Amino acid sequence: MAELRCRKVLGEKEERPNGEVDWQHTANSDSSPEDESGIGQTNSPDPISGGDTVPESDAVPESDSVPESDTVPESDTVPEDAVDSSLLGAEEEDKKEEVENMSPTKSPSSKSVILQRVVKVFFGCLAAVTCGMMYAVYLSTYHERMFWFSTRQEVERELTFQGGSAMYYYYYKHMLSAPSFEKGVYDLMRDNRTVSGQTINAVETLSLYPELITSLLYRLTWSQDVIEPVYFYIGVVFGLQAVYVTALFISSWVMSGTWVAGMLAVAWYIINRSDATKVEYAIPLRENWALPYFSCQVAALTGFLSNNISSAAEMFCYLLMSVTTFTFLAVWEQSHYVLFVQGLALFLLDTFDLVPQRKMADIHKVYLSSLLLAYLLQHQKTDLLTSPLLSLLIASLLARYFQKNMKKGPLVARLMKILLHFYLVFTTAITFNYVIKKILNVDESDFTLKFLQVKFGLNTSTDFITNLLLCQEAFLAPTQDFFLRLTHASVLPFYLLVLLVCLASTLHTIYRRLSGEPMKLNLRLEDGRIGEQPEVIYHVFHTLLFGALAMVFEGLKYLWTPYVCMFTAFGVCSPELWMTVFRWLRLRSIHPVVLALILSTAVPTIIGFSLWREYFPRVLAELSELQEFYDPDAVELMNWIKSQVPTAAVFAGSPQLLGMVKCSGLTVTSLPLYTDVNLLKRSESAYQVYAMRSAEDVYKLLTAHKSSYVIIEESLCNEMSPAKGCRVKDLLDYSNGHVVYDKGEMYAFSKHGRFCHEIKMNYSPYTNYFTRVFWNRSYHVYKVNSVISFQY
Numbered sequence: 019m020a021e022l023r024c025r026k027v028l029g030e031k032e033e034r035p036n037g038e039v040d041w042q043h044t045a046n047s048d049s050s051p052e053d054e055s056g057i058g059q060t061n062s063p064d065p066i067s068g069g070d071t072v073p074e075s076d077a078v079p080e081s082d083s084v085p086e087s088d089t090v091p092e093s094d095t096v097p098e099d100a101v102d103s104s105l106l107g108a109e110e111e112d113k114k115e116e117v118e119n120m121s122p123t124k125s126p127s128s129k130s131v132i133l134q135r136v137v138k139v140f141f142g143c144l145a146a147v148t149c150g151m152m153y154a155v156y157l158s159t160y161h162e163r164m165f166w167f168s169t170r171q172e173v174e175r176e177l178t179f180q181g182g183s184a185m186y187y188y189y190y191k192h193m194l195s196a197p198s199f200e201k202g203v204y205d206l207m208r209d210n211r212t213v214s215g216q217t218i219n220a221v222e223t224l225s226l227y228p229e230l231i232t233s234l235l236y237r238l239t240w241s242q243d244v245i246e247p248v249y250f251y252i253g254v255v256f257g258l259q260a261v262y263v264t265a266l267f268i269s270s271w272v273m274s275g276t277w278v279a280g281m282l283a284v285a286w287y288i289i290n291r292s293d294a295t296k297v298e299y300a301i302p303l304r305e306n307w308a309l310p311y312f313s314c315q316v317a318a319l320t321g322f323l324s325n326n327i328s329s330a331a332e333m334f335c336y337l338l339m340s341v342t343t344f345t346f347l348a349v350w351e352q353s354h355y356v357l358f359v360q361g362l363a364l365f366l367l368d369t370f371d372l373v374p375q376r377k378m379a380d381i382h383k384v385y386l387s388s389l390l391l392a393y394l395l396q397h398q399k400t401d402l403l404t405s406p407l408l409s410l411l412i413a414s415l416l417a418r419y420f421q422k423n424m425k426k427g428p429l430v431a432r433l434m435k436i437l438l439h440f441y442l443v444f445t446t447a448i449t450f451n452y453v454i455k456k457i458l459n460v461d462e463s464d465f466t467l468k469f470l471q472v473k474f475g476l477n478t479s480t481d482f483i484t485n486l487l488l489c490q491e492a493f494l495a496p497t498q499d500f501f502l503r504l505t506h507a508s509v510l511p512f513y514l515l516v517l518l519v520c521l522a523s524t525l526h527t528i529y530r531r532l533s534g535e536p537m538k539l540n541l542r543l544e545d546g547r548i549g550e551q552p553e554v555i556y557h558v559f560h561t562l563l564f565g566a567l568a569m570v571f572e573g574l575k576y577l578w579t580p581y582v583c584m585f586t587a588f589g590v591c592s593p594e595l596w597m598t599v600f601r602w603l604r605l606r607s608i609h610p611v612v613l614a615l616i617l618s619t620a621v622p623t624i625i626g627f628s629l630w631r632e633y634f635p636r637v638l639a640e641l642s643e644l645q646e647f648y649d650p651d652a653v654e655l656m657n658w659i660k661s662q663v664p665t666a667a668v669f670a671g672s673p674q675l676l677g678m679v680k681c682s683g684l685t686v687t688s689l690p691l692y693t694d695v696n697l698l699k700r701s702e703s704a705y706q707v708y709a710m711r712s713a714e715d716v717y718k719l720l721t722a723h724k725s726s727y728v729i730i731e732e733s734l735c736n737e738m739s740p741a742k743g744c745r746v747k748d749l750l751d752y753s754n755g756h757v758v759y760d761k762g763e764m765y766a767f768s769k770h771g772r773f774c775h776e777i778k779m780n781y782s783p784y785t786n787y788f789t790r791v792f793w794n795r796s797y798h799v800y801k802v803n804s805v806i807s808f809q810y
Contacts (some may be wrong), residue, residue, distance in 0.1 A: 075625070141277070145277050146271070146280055149263060149284045150263050150267070151260055151262035153259060157259055158252075158253070159641050163442040163640070163644060164645045165178045165645075172248075173653060176678070177652055177656070177678065178299075179300060180300050180679075181677075182676075183300040184373070184452050184680070184681040185676075186228075186302035187248075188682075188683065189224070189226050190247070191247065192206070192683075193571045194237075202233070203221070206219075206220045206221050213687070213689065213700075214685050215686050215724050223691075225304055225350060225351050228304075228349050232250070252301050255302070255307065256297075259297055259306070259310065262295075262309060262310040263287055265310070265316070265317040266280070266283050266313055266581075266584045267281070269316060269317045270282070272556070273554060274588045274589075275592070275593075277625075278622050279588050281626070282590070282591065283587035283588070285629055286586065286587060289633050290507055293504070293576070294583070305350060305352075305626075308346055308349045308353055311342045311346040311349065311351070311550065313580070315339055315342035315346060316360075318339035319339055320337060320553045322377065322381075323367075325541075325552065326539075326540075336384070339384055340388065343384055344387075344388040344392060347388055348395055348396070351693060354407045355406070356577065357385070357779070358406045359564060361407055363559035364381060365414060366559050367556055368707070370528045370531055370535070371425045371531050372527065372531065381584045382415065385407065385411055389405070389408055403458065404451060404454050406447070409448070409451040412446070416442075417446065421435065421442070424439055428534070429532050429533050465695055468484060469487060469488070472484055472488060473488060480752055480755075481753065482702050482705070483695075483698045489743075489744035490573075490692070491572060493572075493573065494571075495569065496572040500572070500575065503580075504582070508628070509583055512586045512590055512625070513585065513586040513589075515589070516585065516588075517562075517585070519598060520548055520561075520595070521549075521553055525549070537550060541609055543593055543594060544610070544611050546594070546600065546601030546610075548592065548595045548598040550553075557585055557588075558582070560580055561582065561585050564577050564578040580582055585623070591621075591622045593614040593615050596618055597614040598608060600614060607750070651794045651795055651797060655729075655794070656678065656679075658792050658799075660682050661688045662792075663727065664685070665724045668727070669686050669729060670688075670703075670720055670725040670726050670727070670729070671686075671687075671704055671728060671731070672704070672721065673689060674690050677689065679729075687724075687725055702725060704728070706750065706773070707774055708730075708734055708735055708746050708750060708774050709773060710766065710772050711770060712770045712773075712783075713773070713777070713783045713787050714787070715789075717787040717806075724799065726804075727787070727791070728799070728802055729797055730777070730797070730799075730800070731797060732798075734746050734774075748766075777800065787803055788800040788801065788803060789803060
């Protein structure tokens with residue numbers, strides 16, 4: 019009876035006889051709303067010292083009723099310490115239940131929390147957009163200072179698009195000069211003016227959707243009278259770079275919970291931009307259009323994997339992830355390889371049961387639907403059907419169907435099931451990919467396999483194309499300077515520390531999952547389990563996989579470095595990461611939660627201040643200095659081509675130079691595309707002008723591709739690189755068998771002299787086949803005679 023009286027006085031939930039649940043309050047009927055909601059209310063009067071009685075209307079049934087007396091009989095009294103403990107326990111339990119069941123519309127304190135969140139999100143988004151816009155303005159200003167872009171002629175502006183990327187800008191100009199958008203698209207889909215002797219679908223072959231959309235926007239926005247076409251083009255690219263850094267900002271913000279991490283990520287990205295992007299010197303490259311969409315996709319995926327997300331936000335992330343995945347596949351021909359690596363990271367999350375099955379099913383739907391739509395958009399392009407991403411998805415679905423109980427059982431049994439799962443998935447994926455390639459008659463896999471064998475030292479080859487690709491900077495291992503730059507910017511040391519903590523916590527989480535312990539969804543700061551957050555685990559696998567590839571191929575550093583900056587900024591600004599470290603160290607002298615909050619603010623502040631002091635003056639100096647990029651010989655060559663060469667002419671030369679020639683609208687024998695084996699073989703024929711071949715052999719190779727002019731570059735003919743073996747003429751000699759070994763040294767030997775040297779002597783038989791029509795210090799242009807004149 020006494021226990022019941024105490025519970026009544028405390029206001030504990032009690033069932034009425036009719037089954038209703040009511041709160042019994044000891045407060046007056048005119049209590050405030052705060053008291054009714056259970057927040058901000060004062061403690062109930064002590065039942066021992068006296069207080070209000072329980073109303074009769076709220077009394078329990080007769081058998082359990084409480085006497086009407088205001089005092090408790092002496093025989094039924096409870097000791098004071100017992101009452102205090104029961105009071106505290108009941109109050110804590112009541113508060114927890116009330117907070118969980120409380121409607122936000124009923125509590126002013128709940129409204130203030132929502133208001134704080136809205137304000138935080140607003141200022142975070144404002145900071146993200148501001149960082150993106152400032153970066154775009156910085157790129158525009160730096161581009162103008164570097165190239166004097168506004169004072170250049172059209173030809174000189176096009177020459178600033180380096181690395182063979184100028185050809186993409188030509189198609190943008192073509193779309194603007196077409197009578198209508200539909201006519202321009204029709205011409206590009208049946209293009210016989212790009213590669214000699216071939217009619218290609220340029221939209222599909224070169225992934226020209228960015229140029230199509232940009233030209234359409236230029237027409238629809240009536241920008242002809244406001245801005246020049248070239249400024250509109252580069253402005254769109256710079257705008258996408260703003261989206262890129264904004265997405266990195268948001269990814270770091272979502273994982274760490276503070277937008278300070280986003281600002282630090284953007285700062286590191288700008289400082290290390292030479293290793294993070296090519297946009298400064300090759301604006302039209304496909305990756306400059308595609309990677310911003312991939313960054314948005316990663317940000318959406320990060321939010322989608324998070325456990326602390328509402329259903330509306332989850333749906334938004336799902337839709338954004340769907341749109342950006344499809345766009346990424348549409349604008350870059352290599353995108354499905356990038357998504358394959360991402361798919362491997364998600365496959366590991368699913369295999370170790372670190373993400374809900376429902377979310378993995380949704381992600382698979384995004385991948386499959388995006389692949390299907392991109393396949394239809396690109397006119398049934400076989401590359402998407404033979405992509406490793408599709409093979410991985412099919413194999414994962416089949417293996418999951420046959421292994422329905424893979425995630426059940428004791429530790430050893432689950433390990434065995436996981437090993438079997440890996441075996442099933444990868445053998446099925448390889449088999450499916452092989453069968454599809456045989457059905458579609460795709461034989462490029464043999465070249466890829468040969469290339470990888472030579473790259474990893476499993477085989478040797480004299481093939482010119484294979485060795486030429488291996489000598490490209492993108493396929494070489496990163497140099498020591500790359501790591502020194504990252505270390506000097508302080509990002510690499512902190513990255514290794516953050517990765518070590520997150521990886522160790524992730525491995526611990528995997529062990530607990532395999533041991534049968536469920537994932538904890540509502541993590542608290544004091545738990546110190548950074549490795550139980552699915553979005554963090556994904557980024558651990560993401561950075562490890564892309565980092566491993568970047569250690570082999572330097573060109574992939576542009577996929578890895580931006581996320582190194584983002585991941586590191588998240589780590590140093592995350593209280594959960596610091597709390598994880600303190601939990602391992604069993605810190606007791608100082609409250610670990612307080613210290614984690616202090617360090618997650620102090621450390622990024624110190625880093626930001628040091629970066630500001632060292633790099634901000636450099637950035638201002640870059641914007642204030644007037645640099646100069648000018649190639650008068652190339653300008654002279656392009657002006658001569660535009661003024662003196664017939665429009666039906668066909669040019670042969672190195673792929674990078676032909677990309678620049680193509681910007682003049684002429685037909686070329688090859689293009690600077692390293693993913694098309696047929697174009698690479700055409701490039702090999704044009705490169706023979708730097709080999710020890712006879713005039714007749716070179717003439718036959720050039721006329722086979724209907725060449726009417728050939729351009730010889732002095733930089734390739736007289737290349738004096740100290741690293742022998744990667745010069746073009748060395749690779750040609752090695753491929754043609756014009757190599758003699760003597761005492762460990764390699765020498766070139768042939769009965770014919772080097773063509774590019776001999777033709778300059780202007781004697782027969784070279785004058786019989788070729789006529790020099792233009793020359794300067796860097797370039798010699800020879801016309802391929804259609805009628806051979808035998809002069810001696």
